[in-house]
Amino acid sequence: xxxxxxxxxxxxxxxxxxxxxxxxxxxxxxxxxxxxxxxxxxxxxxxxxxxxxxxxxxxxxxxxxxxxxxxxxxxxxxxxxxxxxxxxxxxxxxxxxxxxxxxxxxxxxxxxxxxxxxxxxxxxxxxxxxxxxxxxxxxxxxxxxxxxxxxxxxxxxxxxxxxxxxxxxxxxxxxxxxxxxxxxxxxxxxxxxxxxxxxxxxxxxxxxxxxxxxxxxxxxxxxxxxxxxxxxxxxxxxxxxxxxxxxxxxxxxxxxxxxxxxxxxxxxxxxxxxxxxxxxxxxxxxxxxxxxxxxxxxxxxxxxxxxxxxxxxxxxxxxxxxxxxxxxxxxxxxxxxxxxxxxxxxxxxxxxxxxxxxxxxxxxxxxxxxxxxxxxxxxxxxxxxxxxxxxxxxxxxxxxxxxxxxxxxxxxxxxx
Amino acid sequence: xxxxxxxxxxxxxxxxxxxxxxxxxxxxxxxxxxxxxxxxxxxxxxxxxxxxxxxxxxxxxxxxxxxxxxxxxxxxxxxxxxxxxxxxxxxxxxxxxxxxxxxxxxxxxxxxxxxxxxxxxxxxxxxxxxxxxxxxxxxxxxxxxxxxxxxxxxxxxxxxxxxxxxxxxxxxxxxxxxxxxxxxxxxxxxxxxxxxxxxxxxxxxxxxxxxxxxxxxxxxxxxxxxxxxxxxxxxxxxxxxxxxxxxxxxxxxxxxxxxxxxxxxxxxxxxxxxxxxxxxxxxxxxxxxxxxxxxxxxxxxxxxxxxx
Ligand SMILES: [Zn+2]
Numbered sequence: 001x002x003x004x005x006x007x008x009x010x011x012x013x014x015x016x017x018x019x020x021x022x023x024x025x026x027x028x029x030x031x032x033x034x035x036x037x038x039x040x041x042x043x044x045x046x047x048x049x050x051x052x053x054x055x056x057x058x059x060x061x062x063x064x065x066x067x068x069x070x071x072x073x074x075x076x077x078x079x080x081x082x083x084x085x086x087x088x089x090x091x092x093x094x095x096x097x098x099x100x101x102x103x104x105x106x107x108x109x110x111x112x113x114x115x116x117x118x119x120x121x122x123x124x125x126x127x128x129x130x131x132x133x134x135x136x137x138x139x140x141x142x143x144x145x146x147x148x149x150x151x152x153x154x155x156x157x158x159x160x161x162x163x164x165x166x167x168x169x170x171x172x173x174x175x176x177x178x179x180x181x182x183x184x185x186x187x188x189x190x191x192x193x194x195x196x197x198x199x200x201x202x203x204x205x206x207x208x209x210x211x212x213x214x215x216x217x218x219x220x221x222x223x224x225x226x227x228x229x230x231x232x233x234x235x236x237x238x239x240x241x242x243x244x245x246x247x248x249x250x251x252x253x254x255x256x257x258x259x260x261x262x263x264x265x266x267x268x269x270x271x272x273x274x275x276x277x278x279x280x281x282x283x284x285x286x287x288x289x290x291x292x293x294x295x296x297x298x299x300x301x302x303x304x305x306x307x308x309x310x311x312x313x314x315x316x317x318x319x320x321x322x323x324x325x326x327x328x329x330x331x332x333x334x335x336x337x338x339x340x341x342x343x344x345x346x347x348x349x350x351x352x353x354x355x356x357x358x359x360x361x362x363x364x365x366x367x368x369x370x371x372x373x374x375x376x377x378x379x380x381x382x383x384x385x386x387x388x389x390x391x392x393x394x395x396x397x398x399x400x401x402x403x404x405x406x407x408x409x410x411x412x413x414x415x416x
Numbered sequence: 417x418x419x420x421x422x423x424x425x426x427x428x429x430x431x432x433x434x435x436x437x438x439x440x441x442x443x444x445x446x447x448x449x450x451x452x453x454x455x456x457x458x459x460x461x462x463x464x465x466x467x468x469x470x471x472x473x474x475x476x477x478x479x480x481x482x483x484x485x486x487x488x489x490x491x492x493x494x495x496x497x498x499x500x501x502x503x504x505x506x507x508x509x510x511x512x513x514x515x516x517x518x519x520x521x522x523x524x525x526x527x528x529x530x531x532x533x534x535x536x537x538x539x540x541x542x543x544x545x546x547x548x549x550x551x552x553x554x555x556x557x558x559x560x561x562x563x564x565x566x567x568x569x570x571x572x573x574x575x576x577x578x579x580x581x582x583x584x585x586x587x588x589x590x591x592x593x594x595x596x597x598x599x600x601x602x603x604x605x606x607x608x609x610x611x612x613x614x615x616x617x618x619x620x621x622x623x624x625x626x627x628x629x630x631x632x633x634x635x636x637x638x639x640x641x642x643x644x645x646x647x648x649x650x651x652x653x654x655x656x657x658x659x660x661x662x663x664x665x666x667x668x669x670x671x672x673x674x675x676x677x678x679x680x681x682x683x684x685x686x687x688x689x690x691x692x693x694x695x696x697x698x699x700x701x702x703x704x705x706x707x708x709x710x711x712x713x714x715x716x717x718x719x720x721x722x723x724x
Contacts, residue, residue: 191616193529194548194588195529195549305504305507308506308507308508312526313527
């Protein structure tokens with residue numbers, strides 16, 4: 001038995017004690033004795049966060065990140081479950097790789113790993129992967145993320161096959177031919193900076209195409225990391241028509257704009273790119289009106305040397321799974337409310353995946369996080385568990401930091 | 417006047433007065449170039465590093481001569497993209513060069529913003545000698561200087577820049593600089609090579625019609641058309657481009673009577689500019705090269721010596 005004293009439930013000021021036994025929640029404020037007692041220091045207990053979109057880089061790119069560093073970073077960010085993207089080296093398109101990843105992650109005692117597998121072999125967009133076998137091995141979602149499903153017929157076949165297996169296909173919705181060599185949002189800023197632009201239309205055009213495919217196949221389509229007001233409108237209209245489409249947005253698209261590229265710092269080079277303030281405002285409105293289904297980070301670690309290249313050479317991606325929750329709380333507690341932020345990072349992703357909705361009542365799996373909603377801390381990348389120790393928010397003051405993450409009844413992270 | 421900028425990356429930190437001072441000072445430098453002994457001791461004891469990550473013999477020669485004429489030592493560094501592919505970041509390269517006790521960098525790079533990164537990583541004064549499509553400030557200064565010298569002033573002058581504006585750092589830098597000095601800039605080219613968003617720059621007009629663009633112009637600058645643009649699908653054919661946008665005598669007939677012709681070089685003769693126009697009485701293309709050295713001496717002096 002483990003008990004955590006001095007914790008609050010969301011929306012309450014009362015200090016309570018939470019009891020955990022054999023990986024499940026035993027109850028609140030019991031009269032039992034526990035072998036281990038932890039002090040929640042007045043923090044608020046919420047279900048452990050669920051990340052549907054993280055790049056953990058294993059196998060093959062472990063200089064950027066590996067399961068141990070990535071899942072430790074996730075736990076430090078308050079996440080209990082992480083869906084890893086399959087664009088590794090080799091690509092996760094073989095059941096044996098899925099099994100190996102799960103087995104390795106299980107032994108780490110950090111955040112739980114639920115791998116996504118490639119939709120097509122080698123993510124080449126040419127032949128379906130062995131979706132049924134991948135599912136049996138433990139894959140929870142199919143995606144060619146990192147690539148963009150240029151072949152519409154293959155996406156159709158993939159959606160149909162995955163749907164028959166009850167699993168979701170998620171797509172990086174960007175027309176690669178329209179994006180071309182763009183490294184940032186196309187607009188006045190990209191032209192002033194002389195950097196090749198990626199137009200908002202590259203996303204909208206692809207989302208429009210994919211929505212039509214979802215509509216006529218009837219298969220579930222999940223659009224990853226939406227970045228533009230226009231694409232969001234398309235999703236909004238499609239949902240009204242009853243098309244089975246869902247979408248996610250990332251905190252970096254809510255909090256940063258293409259103006260950040262004026263620094264010429266490749267930290268801000270992401271795909272899809274940082275857009276305009278009007279886009280960021282529209283994404284927030286989409287969260288408020290329910291068009292956006294959940295938040296994800298698209299945690300995409302790279303080495304510091306790679307990110308210190310020039311803007312054409314540096315790879316796309318931003319790594320901040322350890323900051324996502326505090327960033328959302330600090331910036332959006334006033335507009336969205338903490339409860340909604342928590343929901344968008346816990347129940348909402350679980351619902352999308354068809355998983356049991358996380359809760360903190362007796363008998364529920366003991367996956368939870370204690371967050372300190374009040375104390376401000378300065379972002380210090382040197383303390384990151386992730387191998388990527390660089391971030392746009394270095395030096396910023398945030399609140400809402402996770403202090404304790406429990407996964408399956410075991411402590412996966414405890415902040416000193 | 418604002419604090420003297422430490423670098424010349426673009427004109428963001430510059431006032432028109434400061435820019436005017438650089439142009440004025442170029443007159444003094446030109447006088448040095450006309451002397452039998454073309455050398456002054458202004459930069460004696462200083463080491464200037466030309467870090468060229470992209471080839472450009474002309475620009476490099478111009479900068480190195482400018483530095484040497486002011487008695488600076490020159491460390492010449494040329495890197496292909498090979499060092500990047502070996503995993504060395506731009507930062508590593510610059511920190512290594514900085515360790516050689518270099519006093520200033522002159523940077524040429526294929527990526528926009530690279531000169532800003534060199535400034536950040538080296539902590540030394542940096543002159544941008546062309547970064548990606550972003551900026552080529554000394555080229556714009558020498559263009560402005562040439563126009564001012566030939567036409568007496570920039571105030572109210574109409575400057576038309578024709579060609580591949582999309583990929584041109586020369587166009588972007590001129591479009592930033594010339595309006596600051598009182599000139600009107602018209603950017604012209606086929607729509608595929610003329611980004612609409614450049615219309616947001618103050619004092620800049622866009623048009624796809626070369627005849628309109630040149631009508632009443634006091635200076636007409638042709639931009640180099642890279643052969644690759646054909647493969648990129650930007651143009652239907654070279655012949656079509658030549659018919660619509662070549663700077664030639666027929667087009668120049670619409671310009672003002674004493675209009676001059678500029679080209680940042682190297683030229684594709686009889687593509688973006690006709691040989692007749694390039695060699696004709698309006699052409700100031702060789703004066704640009706000459707003025708380039710004086711401008712670069714003036715910029716070096718301004719950043720490294722005359723810290724008023
Ligand atoms: Zn993606």
